[in-house]
Amino acid sequence: MKESSAKKARRGFSFKFEASWLKEEGFGDVLKQYWDESQKHNDPVGDIEKAFESHYSGVYKTVEPRREEIDSCLGAMGRRVSDSMNEKLQKEFTKAEVEMALKMIGPLKSPGLDGFGANFFQQSWSIIGDDMSEAALKVLNGDGGLIGLNGGKFVVSLRGMKGPQGLGARVQSDCKKYLGLPAMVGMSKYNTFRGIKDRVWEKVYNWKNKFLSPAGKEIVLKVVVQAIPNYHMNVFKLPKRLCNEMFALMARFWWGFKKNYKNIQWCSWSKMGRSKNEGGLGFREFDSFNNALLAKQCWRVLKFPQSMASVVLKEKYFRYVDMLKANIGQRRSLIWRSLWGSLNLLRKGLLWRVGNGHNIRIWGDKWVPRLFSYSIQSPVKGLHADAKMRELMVEEGGEWNEEVVRNTLNEENANLEIKGDVSERKDEEWKVLWQLKVPRVVKMFLWKALIDSLPTRKNLVKRRIVVKSCYPICESEEESIGHAIWNCVSASDVWNEIESPVQKWGCTEWDLFVVWAKMVENLSQEQLEFVATVMRKIWLRRNQFVFENVFIDPKILFKQVVDSLVEFQLA
Template identity: 45%
Template sequence: MVGRSKYNTFRGIKDRVWLKISNWKNQFRMPVGKEILLKAVIQAILTYHMSVFLLPKRLCMELAGLMSKFWWGHKENDKKIKWMSWGKMGVSKFNGGLGFRELESFNKALLAKQVWRILINPSSIVARVLKDKYFKRTSVLNAKLGIYPSMIWRSLRSSIELLKGGLVWRVGDVQSPARILEPDARVDQLLEDGKWKSELVKEIFKEEEAEIILIIPINQSNMVDKQIWTPSKKERDQKVGNLHTVVVRSRGGRNCPAAVDVWAEVNSPVQKWPMGEVDLGQLWNRVVDKCSEEEVVLIATVMRNIWLRRNSFVFEEFFSSLDVILNKAKASIEAYQEAQSKPVKAIEQIQVHREKVRWKAPREGLVKINWDAAYDLKSKRMGIEVVIRDAKGEVLVSLCKTSFHSVSVAAAEVVALWRALILSTELNIGKAIFEGKAFSIIQAVCSSEERLEWHGQRLGDIRELLRRRPLWRVIHTYREGNLVADFLAKFALNIDDEKVWIEDGPSGYESLILGDKSCNLKPL
């Protein structure tokens, strides 16, 4: 029961957290152990309560203070220096922090997740109870607070604006509102014969917006418009040069006074190097150019140990000798290599297995339809390919097509499979096997789970078409068993329109066809 004071209601959470932390004080001293305990135990205690209730800000701040005290080694009444604010330690590890959760934001994110579940699963008991009481004639996104609301509903409603910030309409039956046109305009005004009116779209919207709109596939199986969650994603692939901005701030280089004794050691790969470099980024480039791979790994590991030695001296007044640093670095490398040896063997076994994969002809009465897609990230251009062969491996039909409107490799693979199905429908093929290397797409097609990606409506079209054609099935193969389709998909990137060949194909693919045939010859 939640009383007038929310703080007193949830105060027991703080007591539970402190009870856990106080029992760990003298048992765990290593930073790695503390990090695991804070993330896996303490923050897990809060998850259930934060998924249902909006905790008071005061309580969140006090909980963060307890975790900060535990991290810096304080006892209950100790007052020691905190060398970094808890907020900065919550920054992701990629950006220099430790990835601890900011509790207030984490609380709102969990509540927004509950609202999202109500939105996509309106038939659940919780959704029906809340709808009957608080938003009987509207959507949960437009619900009002109401009279005498419960603490749970008040908490959930506080996160609706956060959820709205990431919601967009995915086009289905084109009844979703077109915001930039007239207030009563609908998306179907931008369509003609199931395709986008590209000229009209480019006239109304900015160039960047028009390109995004023209990428969106149009549903063919009367799926309703769907709101999906598309939060912005940070760029994950960073150039090596960007790493220097982090490296130059670290210590352990040739000019660092605390590292001179280590680099001057006889066994050091850079013992006789001059000490004229000022920028650690330039020094690192030279290390990569001049040293072998083993030496580069050793230097990087030694730099890390120098940094740990510095921290140990500053915070624990303990200074390691240079022999300890070098020996520890070599031991770490050996341990890592030993730990990686078994997975590497497993990978080699998989690769050997894949090398034996070849295209396999279908049995008599069936045709095999291989499909594939190639994607040019720079130009956002995709090439798709479909090749149909009979039980003897003879090519019946080949198709290559290019398009400038694609958002990802997965979307291109979906388009390729859809074109293969449409081509088979046009040719009135009765029994067929559709074979491709896009495992995630094939898995999604064979699953009944609703897909909320941008290309989810096209996956729905594919499922519906396969349902009406019970003698068609989709299977997976590796690239080694799909070489012809892979070659033609890359060829499609160099053409300007769709091309179809009957019992033929573009020049250069004949050797691949003969290779597939030879693998299916029956011994005399």
């Protein structure tokens, strides 16, 4: 059932020409039909138009001055426009110039008020060029006005088209978005930005879990899904509820999900969000990442104070103070509230780089890169509390005045090297794991094994999924990941093979992470790659025994490991 034009008007929808319509079959025929039809209905100028014309003709009419008066005013000015230049300027515009100007416009630039972009006119010029040139030349050459154009009639004709025989025109809310961001945010921020969650769901739902390995899921989540909200998070602080719901979608995708059925989540998402050097997978925590992006924008405001955005923000919100000391103020926009909320994070990370020392306070400012707090904690001594760094330096050359430094600071702070990078603690075991030249599926398995997130009988009993926790092969000990892969008799037979780099090692340790740390310390990278692949094969052998009642001989297992590594490294 067709809606009335009054009902559509109340909704506030506006027409927008879509570039994809140019590729529709029969586009040219439909365009020609409606264009020719629209030219037959030339509406006369209405009373309102006449009233405006009469009013402004009087407003801008002046008494014509005499030639002598004009010459006396312009006499002191030198001539800049020659006769030939003046002749060119007074020439009438031509159809070729109109067409050339049109072709110079980017085809996908923002459309005009009528909804039609430059691509529409460029692609359809053979049909509408004569009429549009005539209308444009009337305006440019002073023979007509914009009100007389038939563009409005043409828009109405296209807007009313229905069914597959039309252009498939769609409408959108007026002033709803600008550059892909919401132009207005209502009382509910969640409802404003919930479209981001819908896009995340579409990406996750379209990927079939059965076709993706854990390594493939990791790439999809990091490259595709996590990139979706980035653009919005650079400008706005997204609601925590929305961030948590996107987290939940990612977790369900990672661990596998079906309709009305949830798989076991063996590891918390917060642990998986740690960096790979700390035992996680490096997935982003959206709320923290949102704060980091906004803090980066604040840093850009501090770094480039002459940019347009910086000038506008300063004039409106912190005209008389530095941004770091700004208050949130009254009648603040969502953008400013978002930026202001990230300033604490920026303050924590800012560190002065010592130059001439004129602006850095000795006590209170962060300038010591090798201290945990980055600032001097010793009591004020020898100088006043607001003393600057320049008072610790030799006047010329910018070097430290050792005597003043030792008299002012305690021994520990005085002996610090001022220059240097902040030291970082790195867990060598995790770093080595991710640098192994083995298939990603092997790395992912070893990561799960080291954080104990594999479905061993011990873990299944904890979650009340099974009753017995004994290892299905030996049936004598509880099945932990350390027992299954390292110190069970069946695993020892594998590790005691001649080709094994850990043949002489004892198998009494139950914690697999401790075993891996010892291997990292004592084995070469090639040996570690071999051992990591063997660990995964032992687990697959266990699964094959449980589900198919087949047990692989250790010699065959070693041969499979060698073959798979050779195949991977030659690929």
